Amino acid sequence: MSEKIKVEKKVLSENDRLAADIRANLAVRKILALNLVSSPGSGKTSLLERTLRELGEKLNMALIAGDVQTENDADRLTRAGGRIVRPIITGGACHLDARMIGNVLDKIELAGIDVLFIENVGNLVCPSSYDLGEDMKVVLISTTEGDDKPLKYPAMFRRSSVMIVNKIDLMGLSDFDLAKVKQNARTINSRLEIFDISCRTGEGMENWYKWLLNATEKKKNA
Amino acid sequence: MHELRVATEIIEIVQSEMDRLKLSGIKEVGLRLGALSGFDAGALTFSFEAAVADTVLDGARLKIEQIPVKGDCTSCHKDFEVNEFFFICPFCGSSDISIVQGEELDITYLVEK
Numbered sequence: 001m002s003e004k005i006k007v008e009k010k011v012l013s014e015n016d017r018l019a020a021d022i023r024a025n026l027a028v029r030k031i032l033a034l035n036l037v038s039s040p041g042s043g044k045t046s047l048l049e050r051t052l053r054e055l056g057e058k059l060n061m062a063l064i065a066g067d068v069q070t071e072n073d074a075d076r077l078t079r080a081g082g083r084i085v086r087p088i089i090t091g092g093a094c095h096l097d098a099r100m101i102g103n104v105l106d107k108i109e110l111a112g113i114d115v116l117f118i119e120n121v122g123n124l125v126c127p128s129s130y131d132l133g134e135d136m137k138v139v140l141i142s143t144t145e146g147d148d149k150p151l152k153y154p155a156m157f158r159r160s161s162v163m164i165v166n167k168i169d170l171m172g173l174s175d176f177d178l179a180k181v182k183q184n185a186r187t188i189n190s191r192l193e194i195f196d197i198s199c200r201t202g203e204g205m206e207n208w209y210k211w212l213l214n215a216t217e218k219k220k221n222a
Numbered sequence: 223m224h225e226l227r228v229a230t231e232i233i234e235i236v237q238s239e240m241d242r243l244k245l246s247g248i249k250e251v252g253l254r255l256g257a258l259s260g261f262d263a264g265a266l267t268f269s270f271e272a273a274v275a276d277t278v279l280d281g282a283r284l285k286i287e288q289i290p291v292k293g294d295c296t297s298c299h300k301d302f303e304v305n306e307f308f309f310i311c312p313f314c315g316s317s318d319i320s321i322v323q324g325e326e327l328d329i330t331y332l333v334e335k
Contacts, residue, residue, distance in 0.1 A: 002249060002333045002334050002335075003333070003334075004252065004331040004332070004333055005243065005245075005331060005334065006330070006331050007239050007329055007331060007332055008329075008330065009328060010328050011231055011232055011235065011253075011327045011328065011329060012231070012327060014231075093227065095224070125260060126260065128260045129259065129260035129327070151307065154258065154307035155259070155260045156260075158258065158309070158321075186317065187310060187317070188309055189309065190309065190317035190318055190319075191318075
């Protein structure tokens with residue numbers, strides 16, 4: 001009977017190490033980094049487009065747009081006024097990892113940037129396990145999805161600091177219950193900051209902007 | 223896809239441990255897997271078995287110890303098992319809970335062949 005040889009190794013330690021390097025690098029420059037996660041089609045790119053258009057004067061934003069295929073999202077963000085937009089095509093991988101982000105950041109002039117948005121691949125499972133060196137994860141959910149999604153993907157909602165409910169202009173067209181989704185999310189994570197918005201009509205966006213400006217300011221003074 | 227990628231990372235870590243410990247073959251790899259790790263035990267075992275073929279770990283099996291989520295209540299400081307990911311303290315009803323265990327994805331031991 002062979003003996004167990006004890007080893008204690010975190011499987012994702014290499015990713016965690018690279019993420020810590022990124023976090024330290026961004027902290028020196030006082031750049032707020034937000035990792036945007038959601039299912040496909042919840043409105044990550046739409047949120048960033050509108051934020052660029054309406055807050056582009058006040059905040060210098062850099063954006064990394066991850067997708068399995070195509071640079072369509074990066075093109076949309078550039079058209080919306082994004083000056084620093086970098087696509088990452090994962091070529092099949094279902095999430096971004098710290099190595100991909102580090103490689104992109106190495107080629108960006110970071111001086112003067114206030115906020116770095118990382119638009120992750122649309123997926124509520126895999127991106128939850130990979131630290132990208134962000135300050136916070138922002139999870140989006142839209143009113144055309146099930147209001148039980150926080151319960152189905154607890155790891156993601158637990159690890160996020162902000163939840164944005166998008167497409168509130170479409171409420172009433174589906175059985176989505178806004179109070180219920182918030183209740184579900186809060187049983188997983190009571191500290192979630194929650195915003196209800198419509199990226200299409202602009203409703204509720206001012207609360208998100210207020211929070212974003214405040215978080216950027218906090219990072220500057222940290 | 224997700225689990226296959228991690229299975230490959232596990233194999234790479236085990237290979238470097240084999241070099242370090244001067245082991246020639248591995249029969250079993252022990253893994254601690256938290257319920258909140260974001261990885262599925264079945265898919266991970268399946269991916270691992272497929273990925274070890276034709277490597278120095280060929281034939282090795284992955285033995286997964288599944289770890290339930292445990293929370294610590296920040297209000298009344300009692301520990302409890304978090305069922306169904308409901309982060310509510312069963313003793314005082316507080317929802318301010320920190321995670322004590324359940325996020326693990328660690329290689330814990332190796333058995334030499």
